[in-house]
Amino acid sequence: MTLYEFSPEPAGDVPPPVRMYEMLYSSLVSQLIIAVADLGVADAIGDEVRHVDDIAERTGAHPGALYRGLRALASVGVFTEVEPHSFALTPLAATLRSDVPGSMRDLARYVGLPMRQNSFGALGHSLRTGKPAFNHLHGMDWWTYFSQHPELASLFNSAMSSMSVMVNSSTLDAYDLSDVRRLVDVGGGHGRLVGSLLQRYPEMTAVVHDLPRVVPDAEAVLAGLGVSDRAECVGGNFLESVPEGGDTYVLSWTIHDWDDDDAVRILRNIRRAMGDSGQLIIIDEVPPEGDTPHFGKFEDIVMLTLLTGHVRTEAEYVDLFERSGFRHKETRPTRAPTSVIVAVPM
Incomplete structure (x- = not known):
């Protein structure tokens, strides 16, 4: 059970002190996942059922210690103990393989x-x-x-690419972009979102805009996806300017990294580049008000701890847009923790 799924009420007949005890120790699940991801345990198991001694030999781990870790993770659905001391992957554990689409291994290593x-x-x-x-x-x-x-x-960029795969699939299903002719992904990282869009929409062209040091990686990803003939990678700093000429500008899993002043600065740069037509699409978490559980409320604590930004409610987005020359058009939830927030020029 992830933190954001915890109910404020005790589960069943579990007394509140016991529930609190469980919550205090829940971080051990994350720490164990990070450790086995770093060791490459999911890669070592693959499609087989393997004895822990075999897994330990393949990963350089201590057999007894590794067994204790896998036993604990199997109790929450990450790995399964098929026979005594022999383990296989579950769907959750399979996400830690390096060789699967949307692998979460680099994300786990980044978190750790x-x-x-x-x-x-x-x-x-x-x-x-x-x-x-x-x-x-x-x-x-x-x-x-x-x-x-x-x-x-x-x-970090590899980890964000992992997140991008999860977010992209949900976003593509939630919002139709068939009318877009030239899309600019601002802070587009390794270009996974642009690659997915160009594969889905053969008439679209796109620009990936990110720091110059990221551009070579983005070019390699787009070439590997077979869409580089319709994509351009442009190095720069979105706090200073963004490429012109797009009819749709996208900020995916980015704007929450920045405080309101910098966020307005980024949005104003997009507004200037866009001209008086087009649309802005922000893909990010939009937590609900009140006690309703939502992953974004914990992602906001990540922002508080590491950066100066924060995860914004819809009302806070409306305010950002008004300060930047945009008008909020709609907010559409997806199957991921993110929503699609759409704005147009005022």
């Missing part, structure tokens, strides 16, 4: 980065001050740190 984990250990600093614990611990902001550690930036 020590400098990221340490920041959540200092979450109290963010609650007391309203400022990122990451900056407090590392003496610099998230983006500066990544610019100085390119290997971590590469893993």
Whole structure:
């Protein structure tokens, strides 16, 4: 059970102190998933049922310790103990394989980065001050740190590509873009969203806009998907400008990274590039008001801890749009935790 699925009411006859005990220890599920992802356990098991001794030999793990970890994960549906000390993949565990579409292995490894984990250990600093614990611990902001550690930036982009596959499939099913002729994906990363769109819509052309260091990876992804003849990758900084000429501009899983002033700056740059026609599509979480569970309410704590942005409600998006020269048109939920938020020029 993930954190955002917890009910404020005790489950069944479980007393509140016991329920709280379970919640306090629920982070061990995440830590175990990160550890087995880093070891490559799902790759080692593959399509077989394997004894833990075999898995341990293939991954360089301690057999007894690995058994205890897999037994715990099997109890929550990640792996299954088919026979004593022999394990197979479940659908959840299969997402940790490196060789499957939408693999979540890099995302798990990214979530487990020590400098990221340490920041959540200092979450109290963010609650007391309203400022990122990451900056407090590392003496610099998230983006500066990544610019100085390119290997971590590469893993981050791979992790976001994993998320993109999940988000993209839901978005494509939720919103029709058949009338779009030229789409600009602002902060488009490795180009997974653009690749998916170009495969679905053969008349569309697109631009992936991201930092210059990301462009070569995006070009390689688009070439691998066979759509590079209809795609252009442009390096730049969306806080300064974005490419002109699109009839649709997309911000996917991006705007929540930035505070309101920077978000308005990004949106105004898009508004200038767009001209007086076209549409802006934001793909992001839109948490409901009140106690209703939603993943975005916990993603917002990630923003609080690591960055200066926040996950916004629909009303907060309406305000951002009005400050940026846009008018909110609609918000459409998807099967993922994200929604499609559409705005048009005022």
